[in-house]
Amino acid sequence: MKSYKPFHSPFDPCPPIGRKYYSTPPHLYLGFQPPNLQQFTPREALKRGTLWPALYDYYENPYKKKRG
Template sequence: MSTYRKYYRPFIGPFDPCSPIQWKSYETPPQLYLGFQPYNLPQNSPKEALRTGTLWPALFAPYPDPYKVSTSEEGEEQN
């Protein structure tokens, strides 16, 4: 299963004026990986579909705050 957000460590210069962001992230949403959508994928209930914006869980990609997520994960990754 592919992740819908990727992280990388940008180059950090010794003389950067602002305190560096250690990890940067970018979105890689599900449509990048699905190709031609297969038949008979699992479907959301009508209520879920209305709430999420898609009938297909395989195409559902939430967008959590990238700054929040990366800060909370920074510590774990740096060890």
């Protein structure tokens, strides 16, 4: 998870937004696929959307209401 603070001008009539957060996908940091990379089982790979655990990135929808 990464974050940044948007620029807010002193002459801007709106209140500052505050910190913004975003995540980057893991494949950006992998480069080339290394040999003998660990793999999910076929069933688990279909559930997670990728064959390799190194490329799996859990996404939680911030707009989905949490059950409580």
